[in-house]
Amino acid sequence: xxxxxxxxxxxxxxxxxxxxxxxxxxxxxxxxxxxxxxxxxxxxxxxxxxxxxxxxxxxxxxxxxxxxxxxxxxxxxxxxxxxxxxxxxxxxxxxxxxxxxxxxxxxxxxxxxxxxxxxxxxxxxxxxxxxxxxxxxxxxxxxxxxxxxxxxxxxxxxxxxxxxxxxxxxxxxxxxxxxxxxxxxxxxxxxxxxxxxxxxxxxxxxxxxxxxxxxxxxxxxxxxxxxxxxxxxxxx
Amino acid sequence: xxxxxxxxxxxxxxxxxxxxxxxxxxxxxxxxxxxxxxxxxxxxxxxxxxxxxxxxxxxxxxxxxxxxxxxxxxxxxxxxxxxxxxxxxxxxxxxxxxxxxxxxxxxxxxxxxxxxxxxxxxxxxxxxxxxxxxxxxxxxxxxxxxxxxxxxxxxxxxxxxxxxxxxxxxxxxxxxxxxxxxxxxxxxxxxxxxxxxxxxxxxxxxxxxxxxxxxxxxxxxxxxxxxxxxxxxxxx
DNA sequence: ACCTGAACACCGTTCAAGT
DNA sequence: ACCTGAACACCGTTCAAGT
Numbered sequence: 251x252x253x254x255x256x257x258x259x260x261x262x263x264x265x266x267x268x269x270x271x272x273x274x275x276x277x278x279x280x281x282x283x284x285x286x287x288x289x290x291x292x293x294x295x296x297x298x299x300x301x302x303x304x305x306x307x308x309x310x311x312x313x314x315x316x317x318x319x320x321x322x323x324x325x326x327x328x329x330x331x332x333x334x335x336x337x338x339x340x341x342x343x344x345x346x347x348x349x350x351x352x353x354x355x356x357x358x359x360x361x362x363x364x365x366x367x368x369x370x371x372x373x374x375x376x377x378x379x380x381x382x383x384x385x386x387x388x389x390x391x392x393x394x395x396x397x398x399x400x401x402x403x404x405x406x407x408x409x410x411x412x413x414x415x416x417x418x419x420x421x422x423x424x425x426x427x428x429x430x431x432x433x434x435x436x437x438x439x440x441x442x443x444x445x446x447x448x449x450x451x452x453x454x455x456x457x458x459x460x461x462x463x464x465x466x467x468x469x470x471x472x473x474x475x476x477x478x479x480x481x482x483x484x485x486x
Numbered sequence: 487x488x489x490x491x492x493x494x495x496x497x498x499x500x501x502x503x504x505x506x507x508x509x510x511x512x513x514x515x516x517x518x519x520x521x522x523x524x525x526x527x528x529x530x531x532x533x534x535x536x537x538x539x540x541x542x543x544x545x546x547x548x549x550x551x552x553x554x555x556x557x558x559x560x561x562x563x564x565x566x567x568x569x570x571x572x573x574x575x576x577x578x579x580x581x582x583x584x585x586x587x588x589x590x591x592x593x594x595x596x597x598x599x600x601x602x603x604x605x606x607x608x609x610x611x612x613x614x615x616x617x618x619x620x621x622x623x624x625x626x627x628x629x630x631x632x633x634x635x636x637x638x639x640x641x642x643x644x645x646x647x648x649x650x651x652x653x654x655x656x657x658x659x660x661x662x663x664x665x666x667x668x669x670x671x672x673x674x675x676x677x678x679x680x681x682x683x684x685x686x687x688x689x690x691x692x693x694x695x696x697x698x699x700x701x702x703x704x705x706x707x708x709x710x711x712x713x714x715x716x717x718x719x720x721x722x
Numbered sequence: 723a724c725c726t727g728a729a730c731a732c733c734g735t736t737c738a739a740g741t
Numbered sequence: 742a743c744c745t746g747a748a749c750a751c752c753g754t755t756c757a758a759g760t
Binding site: 366376377387392396400405408411441443444450459463465468469470474477 | 599602603605612613615616619620623628629631632633637640641643644645647648676677678679680682683686694695697698699701702703704705706707709710712713
């Protein structure tokens with residue numbers, strides 16, 4: 251992706267065997283993921299890709315969870331944060347940045363899922379958070395921005411995790427069908443409100459819905475102050 | 487670990503060997519989960535618990551994902567939905583029900599994670615959705631309630647998934663420490679807004695924060711109409 | 723119809739031993 | 742210091758064969 255490495259070890263020929271580095275491992279992992287999905291990014295498969303043994307990877311990466319976190323951060327480092335400093339309505343710019351975050355995660359939905367469990371902490375993530383805070387600065391106080399950024403990213407991440415994995419999962423659509431069937435066959439007596447809504451309930455998280463969600467969150471944030479700390483604020 | 491196994495095979499005595507059923511399997515799975523965590527609820531471990539072979543389970547359960555969904559629905563069926571029909575402010579009652587949902591999921595956080603991927607569709611879930619719709623009915627139009635219930639459950643589920651798994655994950659706290667360290671050592675130049683907030687950024691999703699989140703969502707929902715369908719509404 | 727053993731094709735992680 | 746093979750302790754799922 252960056253630049254062509256000029257044949258590092260190569261005793262004579264060989265595709266290179268690029269000498270293990272943390273960065274190289276992460277890059278290879280992203281490659282495998284793009285080609286075969288995160289499910290195939292296992293230590294063993296990855297070692298094979300790098301022409302080494304699985305055990306070697308543990309010199310550079312603590313475990314699979316850390317590997318995933320590194321992969322995600324690499325992706326986040328590629329985000330376009332220019333809207334942060336652009337002209338125009340801060341709300342619109344905020345939504346734009348959030349959308350670009352969701353877009354990245356939706357392309358690699360399994361990573362989104364792992365981000366839900368292991369909170370990222372790399373430079374890519376910190377950059378994003380800092381940008382979002384800058385945008386929120388225009389609209390809310392700092393303490394509220396702190397919770398707000400968490401809420402917004404949380405929503406964005408979990409939406410991506412949900413959507414994406416669902417596309418792939420369980421033979422695409424079968425699940426949807428099952429739910430649709432359930433709703434259709436549901437006695438209006440047992441679940442009256444669901445029956446009344448019918449299929450609208452699963453119109454699914456299209457783009458409209460995500461944008462609506464962002465707007466709900468932002469409006470809500472603007473209207474809801476943080477509660478005053480009740481117990482001593484410094485209590486560990 | 488649990489108790490001394492009292493002579494297992496015995497053709498005469500025996501605790502019963504309860505004859506496999508879908509319900510029995512789910513129940514046993516919940517037992518194993520409560521005792522050893524969802525990570526240990528594997529087909530093989532479960533089969534062992536039920537004194538049979540792993541292959542036998544596939545007669546009753548399509549795969550591991552379905553098993554997890556069944557387990558979750560069983561848990562949801564136990565929710566207290568009485569606030570739905572109680573007296574009082576609908577917003578408060580809505581938050582109460584959502585809180586009870588989160589409480590269940592937080593006790594079994596790994597299930598929350600799986601719920602994010604495989605949308606539940608059992609009676610327990612439908613019951614909950616119907617109840618939430620009933621509550622929302624007091625405040626918003628039906629079409630908005632449809633999206634709202636999704637958004638609220640989504641937030642609740644992912645919060646539980648995040649919190650819970652994080653407690654266990656990566657040696658409890660190490661990750662937090664790492665992030666805190668990063669923030670502390672962060673040059674205020676590179677991430678000025680993060681530096682300005684300092685540790686408040688990771689004050690963590692305590693109860694206050696979840697309640698704040700629900701209030702943000704509800705306020706936002708009340709203020710944000712669904713967009714008018716732009717393209718032909720019936721387009722597949 | 724239900725149940726089973728055995729097999730297939732995998733996993734993450736550790737560790738003693740090599741270079 | 743880094744790398745490796747081999748081992749440990751597991752997985753989900755399928756399938757032919759039994760009852």
